[in-house]
Amino acid sequence: MKINTVVVDDEPLARQRVIKLLENVEEITLIEECSTGKKAIQVINEFAPTLVFLDIKLKDMTGFKVLEKISPNIKPVVVFITAYDEFAIKAFDYFALDYLQKPFREDRFMKSVNKAIEVIKEKHYPFFDNKIRNILDYMNAQGEKKDFIKxxxxxxxxxxxxxxxxxxxxxxxxxxxxxxxxxxxxxxxxxxxxxxxxxxxxxxxxxxxxxxxxxxxxxxxxxxxxxxxxxxxxxxxxxxxxxxxxxxxxxxxxxx
Structure with missing residues (x-):
């Protein structure tokens, strides 16, 4: 079973590290890498990958915005990647979603990959998609409440x-x-x-x-x-x- 995968990260070195680690995973087939949210949306909508490694803080938008803007018929399993972001990490923990916090170790990376592969093989897509919808709703609600300094x-x-x-x-x-x-x-x-x-x-x-x-x-x-x-x-x-x-x-x- 080959799992079509897209890697999204605006930091070239971080993106290449993920790609390098994926070379050791037999089930993974890398189909594209993206450095911006805009490209990620285009690629995901065009190729409908099964698995996406998605950085949360991209230069042009957040990873959450990417997920909001892809076709609703495309529901990839997502492994979130983030530099330290206390707010996002608390949300991931609350909704029991896996994430990689930079800088991550190889064994931690492989643990996330294996979890994702398990979800895909066991066909737990509806359950996973519900988690994604819930966290997007939550992040949007929090964003509406955010007060910028005046x-x-x-x-x-x-x-x-x-x-x-x-x-x-x-x-x-x-x-x-x-x-x-x-x-x-x-x-x-x-x-x-x-x-x-x-x-x-x-x-x-x-x-x-x-x-x-x-x-x-x-x-x-x-x-x-x-x-x-x-x-x-x-x-x-x-x-x-x-x-x-x-x-x-x-x-x-x-x-x-």
Whole structure:
């Protein structure tokens, strides 16, 4: 029995490690690997794999969104892969769904593979699919409740000021600090862009470079430069180049 399998992870090394480990599993046939949620949806809908190894945090969407957007007639067995995410892990444990937490050992990986193969061989698809539906409903309900920060506290001398998030035009990394720009002032905050982006509403804020987050509401225009590059001009006339690693996310969000 050959089990058609797809591996989805936006980290090349992590993706290749999974693929390498699967080479030792006789029942597995790798049919495709995907680095984005968009490609994963296309591949899963086209090939209807029996088994999917799915990273939860992809650059363009979550693994949960991938499962929501595939055809309802396609119901693969899924092994979830995640970097440490306390919220997601508690959900997996609650709904008794198997997951691999990065970095995982080979023996832990094989345990997950064997569980998946057992589900497939014993034809427990309806039971497994119910678990998937339940966790998707749960994650969606929690997502609706999530409150993004509306103000950012910044310490200035012996005072703490609160910046209205809606007034932020862009944020630039500066060493161990983040420079937060509003229309009238610049503020210095000891925090990382990696942390800030998780607290900001993704409907309004987008990372376009490892050192830059912008507020989409303050974009004035886009400029197509040479060699397919894109510059973003903000309403205060500040110009930012979108880096290659974030370009696809930006064009997807902007519908370009």
């Amino acid at each position: 103000k950012i506290p910044v310490k200035i001398g012996n005072k703490i000021l609160f910046i209205e998030v809606k007034d932020i035009i862009y944020i630039i990394a500066s060493g161990y600090y983040a420079e937060i720009f509003t229309e009238n002032k610049k503020y210095l905050l000891r925090d990382s862009l990696n942390n800030l982006i998780t607290q900001l509403n993704s409907n309004h804020f987008l990372r376009i470079h490892r050192s830059t987050i912008i507020n989409l509401n303050y974009i004035s225009e886009l400029i197509n430069s040479n060699y397919g590059e894109i510059d973003v001009k903000m309403k205060d006339n500040k110009l930012f180049r979108i880096s290659k690693s974030y370009k696809k996310d930006f064009t997807n969000v902007m519908g370009l």
